[in-house]
Amino acid sequence: MRSGELLSSPIKRAAVMCVPSVFLAVVGLSGCKAASPPPDRQSQLIAKGSDLFFNETFAGNGRTCGTCHPAENNFTIDPAFIATLPKNNPLFVAEFNPDLKVNFENPALMREFGLILENLDGFDDLKNTFVMRGVPHVLGLRTSVDSPGGPRTGWSGDGAPGDGSLRSFAVGAVIQHFTKTLNRVPGVDFRLPTGEELEALEAFQLSLGRQQDLALPLRLRGTVPKRGQEIFLDNALGKCNRCHVNAGATANFGGGSLGNANFNTGVEDLPDQPARLTGKVVPRDDGLRTPGDGTFNTPPLVEAADTGPFFHNNAVETVEGAVAFYNGAAFNNSPAGRALAGTDPKGVGIRLDATQVVAVAAFLRVVNVLENIRQSIMLLEASLAVSFSEEKRRFLERAIRETDDSTRVLKGGGLHPEAVAHLQEARRLAEKAVRSVFFSRKHTEEALRSHKKARALLVE
Amino acid sequence: MTVRKFVVGVVGMSALLGGGPPASAHEMTERYIPVGQSPGLSGKYTVIGKVQTINVRDQTVAIVGATGTWSAKVTARTKIWLDRSKVRLTNLKGAFSDLRPGATVEVKHEGHQRGISSGPAEWIKVQVLPSP
Numbered sequence: 001m002r003s004g005e006l007l008s009s010p011i012k013r014a015a016v017m018c019v020p021s022v023f024l025a026v027v028g029l030s031g032c033k034a035a036s037p038p039p040d041r042q043s044q045l046i047a048k049g050s051d052l053f054f055n056e057t058f059a060g061n062g063r064t065c066g067t068c069h070p071a072e073n074n075f076t077i078d079p080a081f082i083a084t085l086p087k088n089n090p091l092f093v094a095e096f097n098p099d100l101k102v103n104f105e106n107p108a109l110m111r112e113f114g115l116i117l118e119n120l121d122g123f124d125d126l127k128n129t130f131v132m133r134g135v136p137h138v139l140g141l142r143t144s145v146d147s148p149g150g151p152r153t154g155w156s157g158d159g160a161p162g163d164g165s166l167r168s169f170a171v172g173a174v175i176q177h178f179t180k181t182l183n184r185v186p187g188v189d190f191r192l193p194t195g196e197e198l199e200a201l202e203a204f205q206l207s208l209g210r211q212q213d214l215a216l217p218l219r220l221r222g223t224v225p226k227r228g229q230e231i232f233l234d235n236a237l238g239k240c241n242r243c244h245v246n247a248g249a250t251a252n253f254g255g256g257s258l259g260n261a262n263f264n265t266g267v268e269d270l271p272d273q274p275a276r277l278t279g280k281v282v283p284r285d286d287g288l289r290t291p292g293d294g295t296f297n298t299p300p301l302v303e304a305a306d307t308g309p310f311f312h313n314n315a316v317e318t319v320e321g322a323v324a325f326y327n328g329a330a331f332n333n334s335p336a337g338r339a340l341a342g343t344d345p346k347g348v349g350i351r352l353d354a355t356q357v358v359a360v361a362a363f364l365r366v367v368n369v370l371e372n373i374r375q376s377i378m379l380l381e382a383s384l385a386v387s388f389s390e391e392k393r394r395f396l397e398r399a400i401r402e403t404d405d406s407t408r409v410l411k412g413g414g415l416h417p418e419a420v421a422h423l424q425e426a427r428r429l430a431e432k433a434v435r436s437v438f439f440s441r442k443h444t445e446e447a448l449r450s451h452k453k454a455r456a457l458l459v460e
Numbered sequence: 461m462t463v464r465k466f467v468v469g470v471v472g473m474s475a476l477l478g479g480g481p482p483a484s485a486h487e488m489t490e491r492y493i494p495v496g497q498s499p500g501l502s503g504k505y506t507v508i509g510k511v512q513t514i515n516v517r518d519q520t521v522a523i524v525g526a527t528g529t530w531s532a533k534v535t536a537r538t539k540i541w542l543d544r545s546k547v548r549l550t551n552l553k554g555a556f557s558d559l560r561p562g563a564t565v566e567v568k569h570e571g572h573q574r575g576i577s578s579g580p581a582e583w584i585k586v587q588v589l590p591s592p
Contacts, residue, residue, distance in 0.1 A: 122488045124553070150572075161490040163500025163572070171499055172489040183550040184492050198499055290488070 042203065049204025052197055060178030060190035061097060062090035065170070065201070068116065068135045068177070072401060074307045075208065076137040078114045078314075099181040103127055106280065113275050113314050118176065120156065121290045126182065131285040132275055134314035137307045139209030140300045141166060144249035147259035155312040156288045157262045157297035167202040210302060210371060213248040216241070219460035220366060222416055228363030231356050238360055239340055239350055240301075240326075247367055249300040253343065262288050262295035266334025267311045267325070274315060285313060294335070305361075305368035305412075306405040318412075320361040326350045327357065358413075365413045366458055372406040373423075373455045375399075380430065380448050384441060396434045396444070403427045406454070419457040426450035491553075494545040495566040495587045506568045511561050521559050521584075523567060531578035532567045534559075539583040547590050558586050 039047065054066035067090050069075040077091070085091060094105035103126035109115045115132040122129060133155050145151050145166050153160050153169040161175075162168035170193055180189040193201065216233060220226045231238035232247070243251045243263060251258040268284055275282045286292025296312050304310070310322040331337045332349040341349040352360070376399045383395035407423045410416050426447045433443035496502045509525030519534045534540070540554035543566075559565065564587040570580045 120488055122491075161488075161493055162498045162502075163505070165500050168499040171493065175489040175492045185548055185550045186492060186494060186545050188548050192493065192497060195499070 045200050045203040046207045049200035049202070049207075052193075052201055053204055056193075056197070057090075058174045058178050058190050058193060060174065061093045061100065061180050063093065063178050064090070065173065067091050069138050071398070074137050074303065074405065075139055076135045076307050078309060079112060082111055082114060097180070100179075103130075104182060106132065109275050109278070109280060109282070112278070114309060115275055115314055116177075118159075120159075120292075121286075123182075123184065128283070130283060132282050133285070133312050134309060136299060137303060138205050139303045139307070140248070141208065142206045142211050143213050144260050144298075144300050147261060149259075149261075152260040152262070152297045155296055156292065157260070157295075158288055165202075166205060167198040170198055170201045209375075210300075213246040213250070213300075214302065214367065216246045218367070218370075220363070221458060221460060222362075222366065224359050225362040225366040225415065225458075227356075228359035228361065228366075231352065231360050232363055236344065238352065238356070239344075240360065242340065242343070243298055243336075244301050247301040247364070249298045251298065260298060262293075262297055263336040264294040264334055265296070265326075265336045266330040266332075267296070267313065267315060268294070269330040269334065270315050270325070270328075271330075273313060275313065287312075301364055302367050302371050305365045305409045306372070318361075319364050320358060320413075323352075323360045323364070324357045327352050362413050362415055365409045365415055369406045369409050369419075370455065370458055372402045372409070373451050373458075376402040376406070376426070377448060377451050380444050380451070383433070384444055392440065393434055396430050399447070400427055400430050400434075403430065403451075416454075416457055419454040422450045422454035422457070426454065490583065491539070491541045491551050495543050495564060495585045498566075498568075501568060502566065505572050505574060506566050508564070508566045511559055511563045511565055513561065514559055516556075519556060521565075521567075523565060528577065530567065530576075532569065532581040532584065533579065534584070535580045537570075538581045541583065541585050542588050543585045544588045547588060549588075554584075554586055559584070563587065564589075 052065070053069075054064055054071070057064055068077055070077065070081070073081040082091065088096065091110070092107065094100045095107050103117075105117045106115070109132055113132075114134055116135060117130050118133050119126065119130050136155060145153060147157070150158075151160075151163070151165045152158075153164065153166055154172075158164055160166075160168035160172045162171060174190050174193060175184055175186075178190045183189055186192050217229055220229055232240040235242060242253060243261070245252045245257070249260045251261040251263075264287065273282070286294055288295045288297075304322070305319045308317060308319060308322070310316045310319070311325075316322050316325055325331055326337075327350055332341070337349050341347050379395045379399035379402065383392045383399070386392055386395065403423055403426055407420050407427070410420050410423070429443045429447035429450060433440045433447060436443055490498065496508055498506065502508070507523060507525060507530045509523040509530065512522040512524045512529070514521050521532050521534065523530045523532065534556050540556065540558060542552045542554040542558060544551055566585040566587075568582045568584075569576050570582045573579075
């Protein structure tokens with residue numbers, strides 16, 4: 001392929017531009033033991049951050065950042081993943097640490113709905129003052145944290161002490177989630193991360209996933225995803241691109257980018273929220289600030305389809321359901337829904353028919369899979385570049401997980417069966433590469449070709 | 461829709477959706493961070509020093525540090541916390557009466573402003589030391 005052809009597709013162009021940083025991230029994830037070239041300061045920092053993220057408990061209750069943001073589950077947790085964990089996993093610390101048994105987590109809601117207890121409005125009334133929130137993934141943070149109003153971290157965009165930055169977010173997470181007792185005494189119940197540790201954690205998190213947003217429209221293949229992209233970009237129909245420019249996490253209302261913004265989209269007004277149906281106490285979540293203004297942070301959409309459930313309270317399980325939410329009364333009566341309708345010449349909010357909902361979801365599934373394929377290719381190429389068999393195996397296994405995500409996301413929407421077949425073949429070959437002593441490179445190269453064939457069926 | 465209406469709508473929407481003044485971070489965890497260790501704030505947007513004088517009538521406190529003197533006004537919005545990390549106890553909510561001459565404090569003035577010498581305080585941490 002000529003370079004001009006390669007650069008003709010925005011997603012391919014993005015992929016090419018992402019190679020160095022993603023490779024750094026990959027190296028970081030692996031523990032950075034590659035033989036050559038010698039790691040520079042940034043890759044060393046990322047490797048240190050990776051080690052801290054997955055292994056450092058900060059002298060607390062045993063949790064690490066990776067407890068709630070595991071790499072093997074797209075850096076988030078959901079009930080299906082939680083169900084696979086042993087009962088002594090530190091995620092369940094409220095079930096086996098007597099000091100955290102009451103008012104630290106709600107084990108039933110955690111296991112059934114993947115919800116974590118957060119004391120956003122302070123720790124003075126633990127019994128009554130809390131919210132239940134899902135775990136946002138930490139992919140694509142480089143494209144989603146910045147905002148003119150200050151950094152946006154966590155579901156309400158201000159989940160950090162100090163300056164609210166991603167670096168400070170780690171401090172807040174340690175105090176909130178790592179403590180041995182509810183006294184939360186620094187030096188006793190946990191230790192605070194040092195400045196150097198915060199720097200490394202920040203570098204690692206910023207290295208994860210995409211390093212820049214897509215440039216829509218993509219030249220998609222497939223009738224339904226193509227139509228979904230049209231609706232997504234149509235400011236008179238889907239209106240999605242106003243708040244998720246290029247399927248990212250930044251908003252643009254014609255007067256310039258608002259960066260990563262907060263919206264009150266009315267999710268808290270959904271009538272049948274799963275956690276509340278249980279009859280358990282689930283206080284209303286008031287979002288940003290104390291007391292809150294009802295707004296929540298906009299997540300990026302590129303990595304959405306394989307990181308559900310959706311919204312800050314995990315209220316919706318499928319990406320189709322998440323798109324359909326914007327058709328409902330909860331959204332269209334919300335401040336964000338009314339404001340969006342205000343920008344429409346006819347004063348109309350979002351009114352999509354069922355096939356249009358499915359089309360937008362299909363588009364989101366495809367962009368998610370394109371990102372998965374990009375990562376699979378990077379990981380497979382990284383496996384070819386290292387000489388240590390253990391490193392090679394780790395890269396290949398991560399590539400297999402990304403491939404599994406790709407097939408699951410496409411099959412879940414009944415999309416691109418031929419691409420699914422290529423992806424399944426890529427998985428088979430990557431598995432053979434893991435097992436093979438002499439033909440690992442050959443199988444890996446074949447797996448790469450299968451991925452590229454699958455991608456070619458999704459986008460021109 | 462006219463351009464003017466659109467612009468008005470956009471501006472209104474921006475304000476509605478958080479395009480106003482910069483959002484301050486939640487203070488839920490700030491209280492647990494010892495004096496001088498708040499990431500991104502300590503030594504940058506805060507002042508650390510000893511309480512020199514207190515004016516109960518004006519609800520102001522004068523602080524003297526290595527590089528100067530500052531004044532902070534305690535308002536209804538100001539959070540005062542007792543940093544008891546040196547005695548290995550949990551930090552507590554405090555009050556204006558906890559500000560005593562000689563106490564080491566860290567003051568964050570409202571807004572992210574560097575180098576201001578006076579103004580309303582967003583929070584004040586008062587360091588509690590072990591008994592001699």
